[in-house]
Amino acid sequence: METIETEFNEEKASDRVNEDAKRIAIISYITVIGLVIAFVMNNEKKHSYAHYHIRQSIGLCLTGFALAIVGVIPIIGWLINIVGIFFLFYMWVIALVNAISGKENPAPLLGRKYEEWFKTI
16 A cells, blocks of 8 residues: 555656646746746756756747847848748747757657757757
8 A cells, every 4th residue: 555655656756847847838938038037947956858848948039039130131131030030939949849849859840850950058
């Protein structure tokens, strides 16, 4: 009987850790301010799951900033910006759904590059 209770308590403890990591991962996708908050929250606990999604969120934010810079260029920049924003929104939604569902899947299109570029963060 004790082993069943011990296993149950261990499962609850691991769920709590996963829920903390999941919460931090979700917060990281809520604007740049959420990214900073998630980075600070994860600085103490060091959840690898949250760290993964923080890196993906950094990539999405930097992609958004790059699109904003390209959007300054007349005509061609505007077109690239409009199309890029739709792709960025798509990547953000998929990455957020992955964080909510507990998956460590990269964001579509550029997610693998984000893993490569930000592996030292």
